Amino acid sequence: MKNIILTGIRPTGKLHIGHYIGAVKQVVDIQNAGNYDKFYLMIADSQSLTDNAGNVQKVKDNIIEVALDLLACGVDPEKTCVFIQSEIPALTEMTFYFMNLVTLSRLKRNPTVKEEIKLRGFEESLPMGFLTYPVSQTADILAFDTNLVPAGEDQKPMLEQAREIAKSFNNLYGNTFILPDAIVPNEKSQARLVGTDGKGKMSKSLGNCINLSDSSDTIKQKIMNMYTDPNHIKISDPGKIEGNVVFEYLNAFVQPDSFKKYLPEYENLDQLKSHYKKGGLGDVKIKIFLNNIIQEILQPIREKRKTLEQNIQQVYKILFNGSDTANKVANETLKRMKKSIGINYRDIIKID
Numbered sequence: 001m002k003n004i005i006l007t008g009i010r011p012t013g014k015l016h017i018g019h020y021i022g023a024v025k026q027v028v029d030i031q032n033a034g035n036y037d038k039f040y041l042m043i044a045d046s047q048s049l050t051d052n053a054g055n056v057q058k059v060k061d062n063i064i065e066v067a068l069d070l071l072a073c074g075v076d077p078e079k080t081c082v083f084i085q086s087e088i089p090a091l092t093e094m095t096f097y098f099m100n101l102v103t104l105s106r107l108k109r110n111p112t113v114k115e116e117i118k119l120r121g122f123e124e125s126l127p128m129g130f131l132t133y134p135v136s137q138t139a140d141i142l143a144f145d146t147n148l149v150p151a152g153e154d155q156k157p158m159l160e161q162a163r164e165i166a167k168s169f170n171n172l173y174g175n176t177f178i179l180p181d182a183i184v185p186n187e188k189s190q191a192r193l194v195g196t197d198g199k200g201k202m203s204k205s206l207g208n209c210i211n212l213s214d215s216s217d218t219i220k221q222k223i224m225n226m227y228t229d230p231n232h233i234k235i236s237d238p239g240k241i242e243g244n245v246v247f248e249y250l251n252a253f254v255q256p257d258s259f260k261k262y263l264p265e266y267e268n269l270d271q272l273k274s275h276y277k278k279g280g281l282g283d284v285k286i287k288i289f290l291n292n293i294i295q296e297i298l299q300p301i302r303e304k305r306k307t308l309e310q311n312i313q314q315v316y317k318i319l320f321n322g323s324d325t326a327n328k329v330a331n332e333t334l335k336r337m338k339k340s341i342g343i344n345y346r347d348i349i350k351i352d
Helices: 017-033 056-073 089-099 104-109 111-120 133-142 153-173 216-224 245-253 258-262 269-278 283-309 312-341
Strands: 004-009 038-043 081-084 148-150 181-183
Touching (some): 017 038, 017 283, 056 081, 056 312, 111 133, 148 153, 153 181, 258 283, 269 283
Parallel strands (some): 038 081
């Protein structure tokens, strides 16, 4: 069986380091390992409209921003088919047929959907498009005969629902779709970074994120203002690691050679944590250490992004070429789907 991978990202803002460590780095690592036959990376603008229907311009503007960030991080269009979701009409029709195979109560039980509904405060104003986006995601996955989907803990319920819908379709209409499996990320790439202020999820709207495209000065300022331990007032005071944003980021981003480069008096992160907990280590020192690590990661990304910005037309060409490729594949899958259902009328009814 061929290994076909698909993942997606919503264009609701420039990508930040939470996106990088939680998804984008994994995408690039998988891409460069080359253990697949086809890799699809979808910019999910249609899905973004489920909670941005009144702010279409935001979604439109951020398609190119997300594309620039992805390419700057190392996504290679020669290896990965990067496409725009709304450019693939077959996905909408497939979603419609899949909706007949899942109940409203089942959608409401999806823990990821429940959490997202709570996060957005929809309550009784819940758009149907948002509630049914797991069905749309099922179409996204199955349209390309995807068998492997990168998925962190929060996305596993979505993949499980896609498997359920695929099973239901196969049981009802015959074996048509592959049941996709998750690619489980390594521990670091599973990190769901809190905001720099320590208040929940990193978010542009909350102003608590470090964007991949931020200047070096902006990055340093954000890191130096990070939330640590409010009771760690003097350097001599013992400090808490739990809930300390700087250490949460160090857990995610520190590299084997980070200490040798930037803090040689310590051998590893455990040693640094131990010193902080017993007292005698100031917040400024650990923030400078984190800043050096983040700057090393983001500088080449920022420079490549600036180069890409000089030729936006070429970036759009990459997106449109990828969308054309994805469109052909999805159309063939839709034909197969309709044949299984038995509504491929032009194939079964011959008119003289």
